[in-house]
Amino acid sequence: MKPYAIRKAHQNDVKTMHELLLQSAQKGLLLPRALIYLYVHIRNFYVAESRGGEIVACCALTPIWEELGEICSLVVRDDLRRQGLGRCLVNACINECGALHLKKIFALTYQKIFFLSLGFNVVEKDILPQKIWADCVNCPKYPDCDEIAVLLDISEKKDAQATSTV
Ligand SMILES: CC(C)(COP(=O)(O)OP(=O)(O)OC[C@H]1O[C@@H](n2cnc3c(N)ncnc32)[C@H](O)[C@@H]1OP(=O)(O)O)[C@@H](O)C(=O)NCCC(=O)NCCS
Secondary structure (H helix, E strand, C coil), rough: CCCEEEEEEEEEHHHHHHHHHHHHCCCCCCCCCHHHHHHHCCCHHHEEEEEECEEEEEEEEEEECEEEEEEEEEEEEEHCCCCCHHHHHHHHHHHHHHCCCCCCEEECCCCCHHHHHHHCCCEEEEHCCHHHHHCCCCCCCCCCCEEEEEEEEHCCCCCCCCCCCC
């Protein structure tokens, strides 16, 4: 039996997700998410759960516009990195894109190598105006955001595998 399962998140996961995200947010690696945000958007999230029931990673797929989604709030507990959990969470999001009629997904990130390894390409932020209207204008970093925009065209990704366990 594999040690971690990837599944959709539920409300009981929120406090641990919040703590995981806060730890990386305090290091400036991602934006913090308020508890209320996580409860309201819980349907967007996947988590990685250990056999003992511990939540060790999470990731959200957020629809942004027609055919466009965003990977956000991705974090793996720091002692469990480089074991494939991040890849499995993003692949779970990619596998859901068909059901949501999303053809492209992007992320704003400092983790360029991670996303390139999953088939994303670096793009200019100005090809994502909907993200800027919806979120970026309210971000403390706007307009001097130093995150990198990466985009994946799902139709070009032939090797996204259904991965439910690590
Ligand atoms: C980014 C993050 C989610 C990656 O999760 P992970 O489980 O460690 O990543 P994976 O093990 O699935 O890595 C997949 C591939 O990405 C690349 N990669 C991941 N982390 C890397 C790093 N620190 N340096 C270089 N390459 C890296 C590697 O190619 C890796 O494959 P390999 O281990 O077979 O060489 C994790 O490092 C993290 O939580 N970081 C802090 C929060 C953060 O920055 N989130 C991103 C917000 S957009």
